[in-house]
Structure formats: C-alpha cells, structure tokens
Amino acid sequence: MMTSVRAAILMGCWLISAASVFAASDSPRKVIIDTDPGADDAMAILLALNSPELDVKALTVVAGNVVIEQGVENALKLVSLAGRCDIPIAGGAHQPLAQKLITAEYFHGKNGLGDVELPSPACHADTRFAPDLTIELIHRYPHDITLVPIGPLTNIALALAKDPSIVPLVKEVVLMGGSISGGNATAAAEANIYNDPEAARAIFAAGWPLTMVGLNVTERTLFTDADLNELAKTHGRENNCAVGVLKFMVNLAGKLGGAGAAMHDPLAVGAAIDRSLIATEDMRVEIETRGEFTRGETVASRHNSSDLKVLHGERYIIEGVEAVRPNAHVAVKSDARRFVQLFISRIAGK
Ligand code: RIB
Numbered sequence: 001m002m003t004s005v006r007a008a009i010l011m012g013c014w015l016i017s018a019a020s021v022f023a024a025s026d027s028p029r030k031v032i033i034d035t036d037p038g039a040d041d042a043m044a045i046l047l048a049l050n051s052p053e054l055d056v057k058a059l060t061v062v063a064g065n066v067v068i069e070q071g072v073e074n075a076l077k078l079v080s081l082a083g084r085c086d087i088p089i090a091g092g093a094h095q096p097l098a099q100k101l102i103t104a105e106y107f108h109g110k111n112g113l114g115d116v117e118l119p120s121p122a123c124h125a126d127t128r129f130a131p132d133l134t135i136e137l138i139h140r141y142p143h144d145i146t147l148v149p150i151g152p153l154t155n156i157a158l159a160l161a162k163d164p165s166i167v168p169l170v171k172e173v174v175l176m177g178g179s180i181s182g183g184n185a186t187a188a189a190e191a192n193i194y195n196d197p198e199a200a201r202a203i204f205a206a207g208w209p210l211t212m213v214g215l216n217v218t219e220r221t222l223f224t225d226a227d228l229n230e231l232a233k234t235h236g237r238e239n240n241c242a243v244g245v246l247k248f249m250v251n252l253a254g255k256l257g258g259a260g261a262a263m264h265d266p267l268a269v270g271a272a273i274d275r276s277l278i279a280t281e282d283m284r285v286e287i288e289t290r291g292e293f294t295r296g297e298t299v300a301s302r303h304n305s306s307d308l309k310v311l312h313g314e315r316y317i318i319e320g321v322e323a324v325r326p327n328a329h330v331a332v333k334s335d336a337r338r339f340v341q342l343f344i345s346r347i348a349g350k
C-alpha cells in the first residue's frame with residue numbers, strides 16, 4: 001500500500017507540475033511580427049500591441065506592400081503612436097529572393113497607411129538586419145518565440161538559410177498567406193506567397209509547426225461600414241488611426257464590389273491571440289514556383305493522400321493510394337464576427 005509520505009510527495013509533484021502548466025499557459029505569447037506595413041498590417045500591429053495575450057518582441061520589416069524604407073517608417077510611426085519604443089523595429093530584405101519587388105500602393109495608399117498621415121516617429125529603428133534580429137531572439141528565447149509573418153516570407157527565409165538551427169527552437173509559425181480557394185494577386189496565388197514563392201517554399205518545407213491563415217478564411221473575415229461606425233464612436237490616437245486606415249480599406253473594398261475590408265493580417269494575429277478564432281485541418285502544402293499561371297500557388301493536399309501509380313510496360317496502373325505527410329495546419333474556418341468584436345474591443349479608446 002502506498003505510504004502516506006509517498007502519496008504526499010506524489011501529490012506535491014502533481015500540484016507543482018499543474019501549477020507550472022497553468023502558469024505557462026497564462027504567460028503572454030512571445031511573438032515576432034514580420035510585416036510589410038501596409039494598411040491591414042497596421043491594423044494587425046495595433047491589435048498585437050493592445051492584446052495582453054501577446055508579448056511583441058520585435059517588428060521585423062520586409063519589402064512588399066511598400067518599399068522597405070516606407071515600411072520601416074510606418075512601423076516606427078505605429079509603435080510611436082502606441083508609446084512602445086521598447087519594441088525593436090528592424091529593416092530587412094529590400095526585394096524578394098528571385099524576382100523584382102511588386103509594391104501595392106493601390107491597395108494600401110501612397111504611404112502604405114491608407115494615406116493617413118501619422119506624427120513623425122519618436123522611436124528609432126534598430127540597426128540590426130531583420131533576419132539577424134530574428135535569429136538572435138529565437139536563440140535568446142528557445143522554444144518560446146512564435147513567428148507571425150504577415151508579408152512576403154523573404155526575411156524568414158533569409159534567417160532560415162543563415163541559421164537552420166532555429167527550426168527546432170521556434171515554438172510555432174502562424175502566417176498570413178496562401179489560399180485553398182484561389183488567389184488575389186493572380187487567379188491562383190495569394191499576394192504574400194506570390195511576392196516571394198522561393199521564400200515561401202523554404203518556409204513550408206522547413207518542418208517547424210506552421211499554421212497557414214489564408215484567403216479562404218481572411219476574405220470572409222470582413223470589417224464592414226457598420227463596424228467602422230462602431231469604432232468611430234470612441235477616440236484615441238490609435239483608435240483614430242485605425243478608423244482612418246480602415247475607412248480607406250472599407251471604401252476601396254466597396255469600390256471593388258466587396259461587402260467589407262478583408263482583415264487578412266489582423267486575423268493571423270488574432271489566431272496567435274486566441275486559437276479558437278480559427279479551425280484548422282492538417283494538410284500537405286506545396287508552393288508552386290514554375291507554373292505559367294500558377295506561380296505562387298499554395299497547392300494543398302486536402303485528403304493527404306495521392307494515387308499510388310505502378311509502371312506496367314507502357315502505362316501506369318493505379319494500385320492504391322499513398323499517404324502524404326502534412327506540413328501545415330491550414331485554417332479552414334474563422335469566427336469572423338467574434339474576431340471583429342475582439343479587434344474593436346482592443347482598439348476602442350486607445
Ligand atoms: O493577400 C493579403 C496579404 O498581402 C496581406 O498581408 C496584405 O498586407 C498583403 O501583404
């Protein structure tokens with residue numbers, strides 16, 4: 001029979017381990033947001049800065065929606081607005097790995113912030129190159145950093161190539177990118193992947209825990225005129241900035257026939273805040289880099305199997321199916337209204 005002393009010791013151990021689990025789950029998630037700010041990026045950044053569930057360790061900037069200089073300036077303006085000069089802002093890649101840069105001022109305004117003019121930044125850029133800062137922080141906080149890329153994946157690919165040892169040290173990658181329901185940049189490709197397919201291929205092949213928040217959910221996670229009117233009822237520096245940028249986004253979406261502004265990047269941050277905002281399915285996702293019409297497509301194996309073809313003389317015969325190993329948790333549903341209400345609740349009055 002177990003002695004009472006041994007039972008007490010075992011109970012003590014259980015209590016300590018349970019406490020550590022609860023304590024660990026209560027501590028904010030350390031995140032590095034890699035961004036090409038960008039109107040929706042800016043909303044994602046403001047959401048992250050006003051969410052106690054996240055500890056933003058850095059904003060690393062990549063060329064994409066705007067050139068790198070504009071992106072760094074916009075990131076500095078946003079953290080200055082939030083009074084967060086403690087957060088390092090580091091500039092990274094000026095162009096994709098293997099193609100020319102494609103900027104998207106049409107969708108994000110000439111300055112990348114929906115043409116909203118923010119005060120000159122009080123914060124100053126970090127002198128480190130973004131991929132180097134990412135590598136440094138991953139080693140400083142082993143198994144504790146979540147990477148949240150919301151732009152082209154160039155910086156992450158450069159960090160990966162420079163130091164592959166980061167893969168087992170990263171807690172998770174939660175990225176806005178890709179789609180399993182067709183593209184936006186082209187019929188097949190989503191913009192972040194389309195703007196650096198070679199980088200995306202490296203990220204999806206790395207083997208780290210990866211969650212893909214793609215157009216198939218973000219295009220259904222809309223910020224509407226009614227949401228804008230709600231957010232405009234409150235005031236504050238960040239609140240007013242968000243109203244201005246979202247007004248640009250909602251108006252443009254309306255001009256293009258949409259029912260609201262797609263909250264692409266903010267939803268990826270939302271998934272890092274509260275995983276229950278999305279539902280995922282494990283899939284094998286390959287990145288097309290050569291297709292004439294499909295370069296940049298995220299080709300997802302929804303059934304995680306493919307035909308087993310056996311050569312018999314001059315023809316193949318399908319003799320079964322073979323398993324395909326998933327490499328991504330692909331978001332297939334989002335609780336759009338609960339997300340928008342979360343967003344408004346975090347920004348209102350700030
Ligand atoms: O396709 C949407 C993505 O492309 C978002 O990250 C947006 O900011 C643009 O970069």
Ligand code: CA
Binds near residue numbers: 035041065
């Ligand atoms: Ca973006």
